[in-house]
Amino acid sequence: MYHHQPTSPCRECTYCKRLGHTVEYYNQCKHAGAAVANHTPRACFECGSTDHLIPRCPKLVQWNNETLLGVNAEHQNPYGKLQPLEIPMWKWEHITMDLITKLPKTRNGYDTIWVAVDRLSKSAHFIPIKETYSSKKMAEIYVKEVVSRHGVPVTIVSDRDTRFTSHFWKNF
Template sequence: MDFSRIATPLTKLTRKEVKYDWGPTQVQAFEELKKRLTEAPILALPDGNKDMVVYSDASYLGLGCVLMQRGKVIAYASRQLKTHETNYPTHDLELAAVVFALIIWRHYLYGVKCTIYTDHKSLKYFFEQKDLNMRQRRWLELLKDYDCEILSHPGKANVVADALSRKTEHSAIQVKSYSLVITPYFLNELKDAQKEGLKEENVGFERIFGQVKSLEENECGVKIRFGRMWVPRNGDIRSRILDEAHKSRYSIHPGATKMYQDLRKNYWWPGMKFNVMQYVNKCLTCAQVKAEHQKPYGYVQPLEVPKWKWEHITMDFITKLPLTAKRHDAIWVIVDRLTKSAHFLPIRETYTSEKLSELFVKEIITRHGVPVSIVSDRDT
């Protein structure tokens, strides 16, 4: 109930009859809420659906409850009393706290055997009472939907306070920091590979005929181009760099674009973007784990069935046919996707786009109107 009590100066400002006055009391409540939210007690995840226990309590300030499982806190909940609830007797207030817990944690407690502890003894016999008012009858119907047992515990047995004081359930986690460092050993290997690649008999293999003159030497003696180290094709340096940029704990399997942008800051070689894309496409881990975000493509994907004739059509060309008397050597096939009715228009392969457009207007649009969509196999 701490949060509802702390937020009281703020929630009062939301009432219609209260004048909006933001003062030191509201500022203090706002800052205290921020502090409590950033220092929240550690919650545990439910382990199965057994041993669920709810501790509820009520006062004339608000309702509060805690959901626990085997001594671990699963969730907290609290709220202030509504205006009409301030007139409830103590019995109904305590019952309201139980109902509040069952409603807000229905996804945890529905269909699960659970125990509810309250410090009001008379609630133990609530299911046996005969004289109930309308509000209590509604709550009784709700309680019967759950497999719960209401028990009492003394107010001094403050399990909630004990749960709040429990700082941690686990030992401290060790976190290691990883970084990519270019060692002198690697630079020596790179320089040796560059010397080998610049030999006259290897320049063609390295595909750097036009870039040899643009290679410069930095202070470490490494050949660079536009400030980036040239990685030759000979040896295994390229594959080691690709492995480090993709599979190491520092990189964690980035996509082709991200990996290329990271590598191009320090390295260069001809066809680097294609090599990166090829490498990522062959990564078995990425293929097994990463989800496909682009839309399905290819002819195997069925098209939606049209709702009206000649709104959606398909077309194709049959070419390389024998010449007719009118010098036609091709047929333009236009099919309605709904009725499957078709037009076979004799044409010549040499027809331009303008000529085909005129024929389409004359033979199709004048008869069936303008189609909504046209599907083709991208013929030109």
């Protein structure tokens, strides 16, 4: 999505071919609908759509998360190269864990699936849990479902979910 700097609007609608008849902010358009939540910057007055606007002005800049967050990429240090994870030598020595949340509740009240995957064989355990489980309960389930079957892994890769941080390991 493109937008123009706020000082000078300049866009062309592909339907009516008129320049500069786009609304300043999408929520000013009566046809805005659900796209207001997406913070779409411009829309056509005729139909309220933004998907048929052509960026014709050379002053247009790309609308992305860096613009939204006020991050100027030119002044940032370059990111380091991604480091590949080592290839495991034995099954269930190195695992990954993640949670699939916001699922419909089952008859037992489970609404989350805890996924533990072996990085070598790609075999996995899909453990039904409740999203409200505490770190202590998660540690108990981890011992019962993973450690009891495969032993304690050497490394675990996961996202920074609060259930996988220090409280989990203190309870473990």
